[in-house]
Amino acid sequence: MRTIAAAEITKTVARLCQRANYALPCDVREALTGAFQKEGSPRAREILTQISDNARVAQEKSIALCQDTGIAEVYVNMGQDVHLQGETLQDAVNQGVALGYTEGYLRTSIVADPLDRVNTNDNTPAQLTVAIVPGDRLDITVLPKGGGTENASALRMFPPSAGWPGILEFVLETVREKGINACPPLIVGVGIGGSFSSVGKLAKMALLREVGSAPAAGAYAAREKELLEAVNALGIGPMGLGGSTTALAVHIEHAPCHIACLPVAVAMHCHSMRRATGTI
Amino acid sequence: MARSLTIADFIEQIPALRAGEDLLLSGTLFTARDAAHKRLAQLISDKQPLPIELANAVIYYCGPAPARPGDAVGPCGPTTSARMDPYTPLLLSLGVRATIGKGKRSTPVTDACRAHQAVYCVTTGGVAALLSQKVRRSEIIAFADLGPEAIWRFDVVDFPVTVALDSNGNDIFRPSTKR
Numbered sequence: 001m002r003t004i005a006a007a008e009i010t011k012t013v014a015r016l017c018q019r020a021n022y023a024l025p026c027d028v029r030e031a032l033t034g035a036f037q038k039e040g041s042p043r044a045r046e047i048l049t050q051i052s053d054n055a056r057v058a059q060e061k062s063i064a065l066c067q068d069t070g071i072a073e074v075y076v077n078m079g080q081d082v083h084l085q086g087e088t089l090q091d092a093v094n095q096g097v098a099l100g101y102t103e104g105y106l107r108t109s110i111v112a113d114p115l116d117r118v119n120t121n122d123n124t125p126a127q128l129t130v131a132i133v134p135g136d137r138l139d140i141t142v143l144p145k146g147g148g149t150e151n152a153s154a155l156r157m158f159p160p161s162a163g164w165p166g167i168l169e170f171v172l173e174t175v176r177e178k179g180i181n182a183c184p185p186l187i188v189g190v191g192i193g194g195s196f197s198s199v200g201k202l203a204k205m206a207l208l209r210e211v212g213s214a215p216a217a218g219a220y221a222a223r224e225k226e227l228l229e230a231v232n233a234l235g236i237g238p239m240g241l242g243g244s245t246t247a248l249a250v251h252i253e254h255a256p257c258h259i260a261c262l263p264v265a266v267a268m269h270c271h272s273m274r275r276a277t278g279t280i
Numbered sequence: 281m282a283r284s285l286t287i288a289d290f291i292e293q294i295p296a297l298r299a300g301e302d303l304l305l306s307g308t309l310f311t312a313r314d315a316a317h318k319r320l321a322q323l324i325s326d327k328q329p330l331p332i333e334l335a336n337a338v339i340y341y342c343g344p345a346p347a348r349p350g351d352a353v354g355p356c357g358p359t360t361s362a363r364m365d366p367y368t369p370l371l372l373s374l375g376v377r378a379t380i381g382k383g384k385r386s387t388p389v390t391d392a393c394r395a396h397q398a399v400y401c402v403t404t405g406g407v408a409a410l411l412s413q414k415v416r417r418s419e420i421i422a423f424a425d426l427g428p429e430a431i432w433r434f435d436v437v438d439f440p441v442t443v444a445l446d447s448n449g450n451d452i453f454r455p456s457t458k459r
Contacts, residue, residue: 050407058409064355067345067408067428105354107345107428117315119427148360148405180453181360181383183405239404240383240453241442272406 002079002136004280006086009138012278013096013126016142017072018104020276021064024055027210028187028273031248035185044243048185051238051271066272069106070144072097072126075208079135090128098122109147129201138280141208149268152182155200158262167192167264168227174266175231175247180240183270186247187211188231191265193257203267206251208275220252227252238271248273284438291336291377294399297443299450303401304438309340309380310421313359315429317367324370331422332431334374341381343428344418345408353418353434355408358382361400365389372396380441384453394449401441402452414439 029052036048058065074093086092101108101123108123127145154174158166171190179186191202214221227250237243248271257263285293287307297303310332312320323330341364344356361381368379369392377398382405393400403411417435424430444452 047404050404050410054407054410057413058355061348061351061409063348063351063409063412064345065409066406067343067355067357068359069345105346105348107343107354109343109428119429121427151360181362183382239402241402270406 001081001083003083003085004138006084006089006092008280009089009092009140010096010099012140012280013074013093013142014100014103016140016276016278017097017100017106017144018062020142020144020274021069021104021106022062023059023276024065024272025210025275027212028248028271029055031211032185032271035245035248039243039245041237041243043241044238044245047238047241048245064106065274066146066270067107068109068146068148069101069123070146070274071110071150072101072123073129073143073145073204074126075129075141075143077131077133077139079137080132081136082138089130093126093128094124097126098124139277140280141275141277143204143207143275146270146272149182149270152178152268153203153266154178155196155263155265157196158264160260160262162262164223166262168230170264171227171250171266172230172234174268175236176234178268179236179246182268183272184236184240184247185238185245185271186231187269187273188227188247188250189267189269190227190250190252191267192252192254192263194255194263195257195261196263198255199263199265200267202253202255203265206253207267207269207273209251211249211273215252217254220254224250224252282440287338291338294377294397294447297399297446298448299443299446299452301443303441303443305338305441306437306439307338307435309338309434309436309439311340311342311344311356311432311434313341313343313429314363315426316423316431317364319423319426321367321370324374334371334376337376338378338380339371339376340434341379344412344432345428347418351412353412353415355412356415356434357408357411358403358405361385368392372398385445385451390445390449390451393445393447397447399443399447400445402444403439403441411439
């Protein structure tokens with residue numbers, strides 16, 4: 001059994017909120033460079049250059065890559081041999097988000113009630129996902145998720161007969177209809193299976209993978225490639241102004257599901273694919 | 281090659297601007313996003329005085345992040361314009377001449393741009409740090425209680441935009457419809 005003070009979690013979450021918002025991960029920067037080399041449209045190339053320049057300025061000045069510093073999605077893998085001392089995990093994480101956002105000059109974008117819409121002024125509450133895993137460590141990932149990309153996401157319950165062709169068409173339809181507003185070039189997270197409540201989370205988990213990394217199940221690598229090619233053939237391009245770079249990656253996560261169901265979710269992400277991970 | 285224009289010249293040249301033109305704007309922009317639009321519409325409906333002069337105004341759909349001490353403004357990229365579509369024809373009818381944001385607009389907005397000789401421009405989403413370098417001065421003008429959704433005045437220099445919807449109904453996102 002290892003004891004970890006809740007204050008340690010608060011400190012780590014605050015640091016990760018800032019790092020995620022100031023610095024674009026290496027894998028995303030490499031994917032942008034690769035896309036620039038393949039892109040033929042001058043306007044698209046200009047936008048890809050702006051995106052790379054922006055990442056440089058944000059990191060140099062320690063300022064946010066995007067003014068929408070997102071809803072703070074926090075993923076915690078908690079070792080089952082960890083004993084937490086002090087506040088609850090949820091409270092420690094929320095305090096970390098509040099500290100990270102208010103001290104880091106990050107925009108607070110959360111309203112307390114979806115209809116009254118009064119800003120909480122510290123970007124809490126966080127969206128916390130916890131997995132209990134073997135060991136005595138805590139792995140924490142912060143993914144600041146922008147509102148534009150959330151609004152461009154979608155979930156549909158298919159009958160099993162729809163199969164892969166139905167999924168493919170749904171992803172393309174979602175990108176075609178909503179992709180522009182999610183700031184392409186996109187990272188498209190696709191969740192397949194699970195249940196109505198878990199498939200959205202699966203799609204989000206797909207966004208946590210490094211851009212260009214292979215899926216755990218080999219059979220899905222070819223499906224991701226097929227989807228990426230089909231999405232890029234749409235010609236939407238960076239910011240919807242045309243080009244071959246509509247998405248940098250399509251990632252799929254899948255899970256067992258009911259014999260009657262084929263849940264599918266599309267979690268859209270913008271080119272500012274911000275995430276930061278730390279370990280306690 | 282992008283053309284540099286002061287806001288005054290930009291407004292004067294609106295009838296001649298065409299979708300697809302790249303411009304670098306210098307002058308004053310007013311920010312407004314969802315909550316500020318809702319308040320403006322309510323004030324208009326209640327026949328109350330407005331906190332900004334709408335005649336010849338250029339509205340930038342943006343809710344900036346806080347500025348670090350010493351910086352003129354915080355990161356300040358565009359937000360999705362379509363969410364403001366329900367309010368835009370009203371504001372254009374009251375003299376707003378241009379809006380700046382990202383993404384497509386609705387048919388009523390296209391029609392209102394034609395009817396009121398207005399344009400809609402886009403700027404790149406997600407490059408807020410870069411765009412903040414184009415703002416020389418910023419201050420909150422109204423609705424400070426809305427936090428990031430307050431109305432700000434931005435004094436910009438060479439702020440990059442592309443005309444997306446011109447006053448003739450040409451739309452960069454629907455190149456086949458007119459042009």
